[in-house]
Amino acid sequence: MSPPVELSPRAYLKDHPSAGRGVFASDTIPAGSEILSVTDPLICIPDEAHLDTCCHYCMAEATDEASSVNQAFRPPVKLSYCLGCRVVKYCSKACQTTDWKQKAHKYECVIYKAQYPRVLPVTARAILRIAKHFLSETPGSSTIGGIGALKTHAENFAKMGGDRWEMANLTAKATAEFSKVSKQVSFEPEFLRDMYCKLLVNSASTVTQTFDPVGLCLAYQGAMFNHSCDPNAIMVFDGRQFSIRSLKELPKDTEITISYIDNLMARKERRAELKSRYFFDCFCSLCSSGAQPLESSRCHKCSEPVVANTVTCPNCGEPVPDDELSTAIALATSITLQRSRKDADKSIDRTLKSLQSLYSTKLLPPTYPPIPQLHQDLATSYIDAGNWKSAFLHLLTLFVKVYPAVYVTSYHPVRVVRTFTLAMVLIQVAVDQPEGFGDKIDLTKVLYGLLTEVCGNVEKSHGGQSSFAEVVKRKMGEVTVDVGIDSNREADKWMGKGLKGIPGLGGEVAGLVAIVDEFIGTLTT
Numbered sequence: 001m002s003p004p005v006e007l008s009p010r011a012y013l014k015d016h017p018s019a020g021r022g023v024f025a026s027d028t029i030p031a032g033s034e035i036l037s038v039t040d041p042l043i044c045i046p047d048e049a050h051l052d053t054c055c056h057y058c059m060a061e062a063t064d065e066a067s068s069v070n071q072a073f074r075p076p077v078k079l080s081y082c083l084g085c086r087v088v089k090y091c092s093k094a095c096q097t098t099d100w101k102q103k104a105h106k107y108e109c110v111i112y113k114a115q116y117p118r119v120l121p122v123t124a125r126a127i128l129r130i131a132k133h134f135l136s137e138t139p140g141s142s143t144i145g146g147i148g149a150l151k152t153h154a155e156n157f158a159k160m161g162g163d164r165w166e167m168a169n170l171t172a173k174a175t176a177e178f179s180k181v182s183k184q185v186s187f188e189p190e191f192l193r194d195m196y197c198k199l200l201v202n203s204a205s206t207v208t209q210t211f212d213p214v215g216l217c218l219a220y221q222g223a224m225f226n227h228s229c230d231p232n233a234i235m236v237f238d239g240r241q242f243s244i245r246s247l248k249e250l251p252k253d254t255e256i257t258i259s260y261i262d263n264l265m266a267r268k269e270r271r272a273e274l275k276s277r278y279f280f281d282c283f284c285s286l287c288s289s290g291a292q293p294l295e296s297s298r299c300h301k302c303s304e305p306v307v308a309n310t311v312t313c314p315n316c317g318e319p320v321p322d323d324e325l326s327t328a329i330a331l332a333t334s335i336t337l338q339r340s341r342k343d344a345d346k347s348i349d350r351t352l353k354s355l356q357s358l359y360s361t362k363l364l365p366p367t368y369p370p371i372p373q374l375h376q377d378l379a380t381s382y383i384d385a386g387n388w389k390s391a392f393l394h395l396l397t398l399f400v401k402v403y404p405a406v407y408v409t410s411y412h413p414v415r416v417v418r419t420f421t422l423a424m425v426l427i428q429v430a431v432d433q434p435e436g437f438g439d440k441i442d443l444t445k446v447l448y449g450l451l452t453e454v455c456g457n458v459e460k461s462h463g464g465q466s467s468f469a470e471v472v473k474r475k476m477g478e479v480t481v482d483v484g485i486d487s488n489r490e491a492d493k494w495m496g497k498g499l500k501g502i503p504g505l506g507g508e509v510a511g512l513v514a515i516v517d518e519f520i521g522t523l524t525t
């Protein structure tokens with residue numbers, strides 16, 4: 001049994017009865033506060049798809065071709081190639097110099113150049129970076145100690161065999177070959193395979209402010225948190241930095257957990273993914289509970305929620321059609337499976353058809369997996385295509401029907417960011433197609449309501465000093481002027497109260513719900 005170790009002023013690491021080690025609260029941690037912050041992770045690099053659009057050091061994104069909605073999140077950045085390899089890009093000389101000298105680009109540049117125009121996968125690039133630490137640091141350094149202490153699960157990878165074990169061996173072998181190009185970096189495949197396994201078990205996706213994955217991050221402190229499907233904390237990125245923030249008040253000595261997976265998945269899929277990727281059976285409070293908030297069906301007569309294994313609707317007494325419900329659930333599972341395949345057709349047409357088939361069962365509510373994910377994917381595609389009205393309808397459905405059930409606290413960072421995206425899309429709707437919803441809602445009032453909700457929650461969700469908080473405050477300032485509210489003090493009173501809390505906006509909520517209900521009606525054939 002090892003003694004507890006301080007991880008940050010608010011959290012300590014100690015042995016866990018069933019999960020190796022875990023992170024615990026040193027004292028009461030207030031809701032919506034920072035538990036630890038990592039400004040310089042060991043690894044934080046773009047994946048293949050984002051090498052061209054993200055700075056290889058600070059992860060700033062190029063915004064030249066991004067939509068105006070994405071631009072609302074960050075100021076435009078211009079990236080230039082490293083002239084050595086022409087594979088990685090930087091937003092400034094300072095980033096390039098730091099990546100060259102303090103990170104590993106000095107070593108990897110020649111390897112990337114030798115492979116050009118082929119680009120190494122992010123996992124191979126990451127393990128080369130990890131391995132480089134073993135060359136440049138003394139065996140007793142804290143970095144080497146930290147990497148050494150990460151869980152490998154190598155025996156589980158080997159036992160599982162199949163594609164993932166084959167990939168571990170292939171990546172290790174290939175990376176060992178690549179590494180020979182640099183006289184300074186050359187490693188044995190077995191060592192690299194171990195690093196690969198550590199990476200898969202302990203790394204996180206680096207995400208943008210909109211929670212879109214753009215790369216891979218590994219930091220010893222971040223890797224110490226165990227998983228729960230009902231987590232009490234969350235990882236929030238700001239460029240290459242990240243913090244772990246509390247989602248509720250955490251009493252002293254509570255275990256602090258984050259979620260490793262997408263919270264919009266059904267229990268069966270969540271548990272299968274945790275078992276195959278992280279080698280454990282999840283017994284968190286949500287997995288152990290009979291009721292899965294996302295997986296209740298709805299009564300085909302009155303549309304009220306009906307929890308699993310119920311024979312009659314608790315609201316209207318209508319019998320639940322057992323066979324039809326089983327067929328609907330099987331359809332949801334098959335669509336989930338189909339979309340998880342590498343070659344899945346995720347076009348707008350296909351996704352829309354899947355969504356329509358699920359709603360047409362009349363038994364599955366908007367929360368039932370994978371319906372939320374389909375709405376989310378469609379919203380993203382419509383934003384990319386500049387189809388604001390459709391993007392708005394899908395985002396609004398999530399805002400009204402899904403997020404309050406999944407991201408229960410109003411300051412949940414994902415909920416706050418998505419609400420901001422909804423507001424940005426609404427601005428585009430107001431400019432392009434204002435006649436669309438004019439009879440049901442006052443677009444300006446709704447926009448103002450959404451932004452006050454975001455502004456009132458951003459301190460807790462992201463921290464008042466974060467880049468996202470700055471973006472939100474700037475946008476709020478612009479809208480306040482446009483809307484003609486001349487006193488910020490007036491607005492301050494309403495912050496965080498949501499649309500309903502703002503005088504005169506209650507009616508808009510009813511309008512938004514009516515828009516969503518009508519929209520879902522159009523998806524039900």
Ligand SMILES: C[S@@+](CC[C@H](N)C(=O)[O-])C[C@H]1O[C@@H](n2cnc3c(N)ncnc32)[C@H](O)[C@@H]1O
Nearest residue numbers: 019020021151201202223224225226227278280
């Ligand atoms: C990123 S590490 C977390 C820190 C880890 N507990 C340690 O001691 O290094 C991920 C690994 O921790 C373990 N783990 C995480 N969450 C768990 C949970 N809820 N139940 C059981 N094991 C868990 C699994 O072995 C998983 O592969």
